[in-house]
Amino acid sequence: MKGFKFKGIVAGIKKGANAGKKDLGLIFSTRPASAAALFTENRVVAAPVIMGRERIKAGVCQAVVVNSGNANCFTGDQGLRDARETARLAANALRIPEELVMVASTGVIGAPIPMQRLIDAMPALTTELDNSSFEDFAQSIMTTDLSMKVVVKKHKIKGEEFTVAGAAKGSGMIKPNMATMLAFICTDLDISSTLLKAALKIACERSFNRISVDGDTSTNDMVLAMANGMSGAAVEDSDDALEFETILNEVTLELAKMVVKDGEGATKLVKIVINGAASAQDALKAAEAVSHSNLVKTAIYGEDPNWGRITAAAGRSGADVDPDLMDLTFGDVVLVKKGVWQGVEAEKRAAQVMKKSELEIVLDLNMGSFSDFYYFCDFSENYVKINADYRS
């Protein structure tokens, strides 16, 4: 990918069990890039989100600094000053205008940013950059993530090749809307910030906004896309825009699924598909209710085809449902047909399907023609362990 350079280093911001791990990352475009971003919908937001919402209005960005040790949230005016100072320090080191630097952060809420560590780390962060260290960057944004989340795709528009590279981090507090986590998408395609934003919104709506780990919405999350136009490929008409949108959605969906798969304590990735809803809202409501249900999630962890919990979750979702019309399948096994349980044998086969690490459950409400989906993970003892111990 042309014109993007990355870095990921240990700045000593992470503490406790994570001390000594990479915790400071940089994305740098050799020239200013079209940029668009989406932010958490939580009313309590971190300082970098406040600053980022302001800066992204210009539609241009050249560098992003991410720290994964401290959320810089609930840190008041000092937090905002620290976010701005972080951007200024990086801008000076990179010799670019500070308005072109975005900042993102994730980690513990409420503690002040250890600015001296950032100051000390800035030379190492901003020198010896290269375009092969995307994985270092992806590692530097991890918190409780067990695996690095990177997707790189190449595509052609009118014969000209371009690259879309995405990195994301989870893995708790994963719930839409647009409050999923941190994700950064770089492309060397030439596209306006307006079209980039439109494509990003659609891509996120069908990916990051359709996943759930624990139903909590973080204060810090952002998805940032940068397009520096250095590949030679350009979006010139609506067909090109649609093509880019498709490839961008592929990248965000793969990242989103990685986030769910690596959900805190997760052992399985589940897709719930709602078909036959009376309205688009009903389809989404039912999918959300199933994917957020702790009872559904623990049953999946236990490999128990406890379909009653799924139909009950749809029942309380607010969607228009009739139990006597529901069809429910686990993988290729029909468990319920028009509200009637299909018996012990079907349930045994469903239990077999559940042993796989990926599972698709389809609930047809048979009330209309609308569909939607959600990806979610199961819920194990480890989720509790991770989150009961996170700060200690």
Add this chain to the structure above:
Amino acid sequence: MKGFKFKGIVAGIKKGANAGKKDLGLIFSTRPASAAALFTENRVVAAPVIMGRERIKAGVCQAVVVNSGNANCFTGDQGLRDARETARLAANALRIPEELVMVASTGVIGAPIPMQRLIDAMPALTTELDNSSFEDFAQSIMTTDLSMKVVVKKHKIKGEEFTVAGAAKGSGMIKPNMATMLAFICTDLDISSTLLKAALKIACERSFNRISVDGDTSTNDMVLAMANGMSGAAVEDSDDALEFETILNEVTLELAKMVVKDGEGATKLVKIVINGAASAQDALKAAEAVSHSNLVKTAIYGEDPNWGRITAAAGRSGADVDPDLMDLTFGDVVLVKKGVWQGVEAEKRAAQVMKKSELEIVLDLNMGSFSDFYYFCDFSENYVKINADYRS
């Protein structure tokens, strides 16, 4: 308590680990009682709920049969026939009209009711009744409950004493609205079914509708109140009604707290109080969001005063909040004052407060004058264990 008799027996409906435990209960009033009931708001409802909603319209009830082994939910027309047959069998044995018998059930969803077991058990259930076996009844309605939930209070109206006795069962799928669990309240007070229903609604709104264990809403839940008027005490005017309402709310609140305390895997009972909300809805939304947050619940389990998760939950609740105005206290420890963290010492003291088995957290939004509250429990590995293994 005059004129009420109870029974709780082993009918062989429970399976697996619970096989051999009491699973069939009876409440019988020697004369028809004023009655009122509230039911689950889930759109998927069990057969006894469908039948109960119809029967309770008459405002009179003389007997209730409860089974705790099989939910009789998602059982179609057969389920409804089985519920009616259960009522008919009990009515015949008790020699009362079948319309005066209510049925409630809880347990596994989707399996047909083993009617032969009910038929075989009916003689034992309906003979040798006495008014000292309220605890047997309370035990017979338990599923994963670890403790029996019984509250009995005596009170006087115009010098005449009456009793209010309540029994409830939890302990998963505990979430309002009125979808909390099974609860049965008997009183020998003389009160009309209209006033009884009004009092029950208010009492439940401030008790069962303010608790959360896991955010799921069951398909089966009902709260039933019966008043047979045999004590000599009577509700004759609005002052009397208010007095009864108060005592009824004491009973339902104590039962509700017992349900939370015995929530699946719970180790702590927490009351979240929201003060200073801009509207009543905001106060409730914020209280709900905090009490349903898995991140808050796991932090409390870990005795970690992770206040950022509480303020973040309020932030995503939809309530109008400003992080810079929030005050947050754990017990008597002020952790956040006008959005500012009160330091390491305060946090250490808060951690001490959290070691107790009961905890009150107060979040003042300082946006207005509205308050609300919620009781909830923490979230431990055991919740996952219980719910991953429930049917196996």
